[in-house]
Amino acid sequence: MKPVDGKSVPPRRRFLAGAGLAGAALVSRVQAASIPEAPMRGDADTAAPEAPKTGRPFRPVVTLNGWSLPWRMKDGVKEFHLVAEPVVREVAPGMTARLWGYNGQSPGPTIEVVEGDRVRIFVTNRLPEHTTIHWHGQRLPNGMDGVGGLTQAPIRPGKTVRYEFVAERPGTFMYHPHADEMVQMAMGMMGFWVTHPKDVRQQRVDRDYVFLINAYDIDPGSFTPKVNTMLDFNLWTWNSRAFPGIAPLVARVGDRVRVRIGNLTMTNHPIHLHGHSFEVTGTDGGWVPKGARWPEVTVDVAVGQMRAIEFVADAPGDWAFHCHKAHHTMNAMGHQVPTMIGVDQSEAAKKLGALIPQYMVMDGPGMGSGGMADMAMMAGMPLPENTLPMMGGGGPYGSIEMGGMFSVVKVREDLARDDHRDPGWYRAPEAAVAAEVAFASAPPPVLAAATSTASGAPDERTVNVRKPSPGSMHHR
Numbered sequence: 001m002k003p004v005d006g007k008s009v010p011p012r013r014r015f016l017a018g019a020g021l022a023g024a025a026l027v028s029r030v031q032a033a034s035i036p037e038a039p040m041r042g043d044a045d046t047a048a049p050e051a052p053k054t055g056r057p058f059r060p061v062v063t064l065n066g067w068s069l070p071w072r073m074k075d076g077v078k079e080f081h082l083v084a085e086p087v088v089r090e091v092a093p094g095m096t097a098r099l100w101g102y103n104g105q106s107p108g109p110t111i112e113v114v115e116g117d118r119v120r121i122f123v124t125n126r127l128p129e130h131t132t133i134h135w136h137g138q139r140l141p142n143g144m145d146g147v148g149g150l151t152q153a154p155i156r157p158g159k160t161v162r163y164e165f166v167a168e169r170p171g172t173f174m175y176h177p178h179a180d181e182m183v184q185m186a187m188g189m190m191g192f193w194v195t196h197p198k199d200v201r202q203q204r205v206d207r208d209y210v211f212l213i214n215a216y217d218i219d220p221g222s223f224t225p226k227v228n229t230m231l232d233f234n235l236w237t238w239n240s241r242a243f244p245g246i247a248p249l250v251a252r253v254g255d256r257v258r259v260r261i262g263n264l265t266m267t268n269h270p271i272h273l274h275g276h277s278f279e280v281t282g283t284d285g286g287w288v289p290k291g292a293r294w295p296e297v298t299v300d301v302a303v304g305q306m307r308a309i310e311f312v313a314d315a316p317g318d319w320a321f322h323c324h325k326a327h328h329t330m331n332a333m334g335h336q337v338p339t340m341i342g343v344d345q346s347e348a349a350k351k352l353g354a355l356i357p358q359y360m361v362m363d364g365p366g367m368g369s370g371g372m373a374d375m376a377m378m379a380g381m382p383l384p385e386n387t388l389p390m391m392g393g394g395g396p397y398g399s400i401e402m403g404g405m406f407s408v409v410k411v412r413e414d415l416a417r418d419d420h421r422d423p424g425w426y427r428a429p430e431a432a433v434a435a436e437v438a439f440a441s442a443p444p445p446v447l448a449a450a451t452s453t454a455s456g457a458p459d460e461r462t463v464n465v466r467k468p469s470p471g472s473m474h475h476r
């Protein structure tokens with residue numbers, strides 16, 4: 001594991017004598033000496049799943065662009081150490097964000113335990129303000145529920161608190177603060193938790209992917225999220241990554257694939273898979289009985305919800321997997337522009353082009369019909385520092401006009417059983433790819449709207465044309 005610069009030393013030096021034993025408790029000086037190391041990670045690579053070296057066996061999950069937190073067994077208890085701290089996250093190549101997270105990254109590492117495990121989690125606060133951790137969805141003693149002020153005193157900066165409970169129910173969970181929540185969630189403090197069934201044959205799948213849905217409001221050209229945003233976020237991410245930064249979900253033909261999704265944004269996300277149908281097999285409350293499942297191609301994951309979906313990867317190819325809100329598959333963009341489809345802007349564009357070399361027309365002829373040239377032009381437009389293009393990522397047939405919450409399920413015949421590495425692009429046989437046919441079609445109607453909807457005299461008409469600007473790039 002790569003340490004974050006200067007952070008490879010385990011943070012466990014500044015503990016003071018602690019308080020009571022009931023509920024989440026401040027750890028004492030004596031306990032501090034025996035707190036497990038806090039492993040750190042600084043990169044956004046997808047870690048290969050590791051079979052457990054201690055404790056009971058389970059089939060590990062794959063955290064997209066993330067990793068699982070190692071533990072140590074002590075007297076039969078699984079001990080973890082989470083450190084809440086400022087982190088630097090690469091959202092996609094070309095953009096990093098200054099977030100808050102755990103153990104070097106946002107989201108924090110995934111915690112994997114087995115049904116019935118007694119779990120002890122030390123949480124050290126290296127943030128400039130107090131925090132807590134709530135273990136979302138768990139059945140646990142009230143004093144371990146992590147709601148600041150209600151079930152425990154907040155963890156003050158520099159302090160370490162101990163949580164301890166038995167992971168009673170197998171399933172899919174999350175963790176996040178219940179302290180200064182709006183700020184801390186907006187800054188990326190969250191992580192995934194999986195409790196595996198004690199019988200490894202239960203709920204067994206060949207591949208088990210997990211990610212959290214999150215969203216940020218980061219002005220183009222800046223690095224730190226705006227923390228007072230309520231709904232108007234402009235970066236739509238999975239595990240704090242935006243396409244083309246999101247790792248593909250790789251499967252071998254015939255594999256049973258599970259994807260577990262948790263939503264910690266402030267809106268719902270209809271997650272859609274191409275080329276397959278799936279069933280929702282798990283929710284926040286546990287596994288869905290077989291007789292209560294139905295086939296779907298889209299699952300709406302509401303705010304604060306978790307869903308596990310499963311399908312048999314039976315169709316080789318590169319299958320889009322994305323949020324179906326179209327603006328959630330975009331990165332920060334200017335959207336306060338009028339629709340100009342059907343308006344001939346060529347004259348205005350020529351004049352403006354002479355004044356502003358990088359000027360481009362939105363929705364002009366070419367954007368709707370054969371818009372690739374314009375999209376390519378957009379991709380080549382100069383952007384503010386540390387800003388992702390609205391969409392992008394080269395594909396085998398041109399630019400993939402997506403950003404944000406978009407990834408690819410890559411199904412291949414020739415993969416090894418647990419190989420999760422990106423196999424590259426799928427190449428379908430040429431005859432099986434949608435292709436242009438020779439056919440004399442009529443030219444597209446480009447002027448209809450301009451002549452039928454304009455109300456003023458021709459010389460009074462204005463043509464509203466704008467270059468996307470760094471300002472007001474919000475969408476919910």
Ligand SMILES: [Cu+2]
Nearest residue numbers: 269323325328
């Ligand atoms: Cu969405």
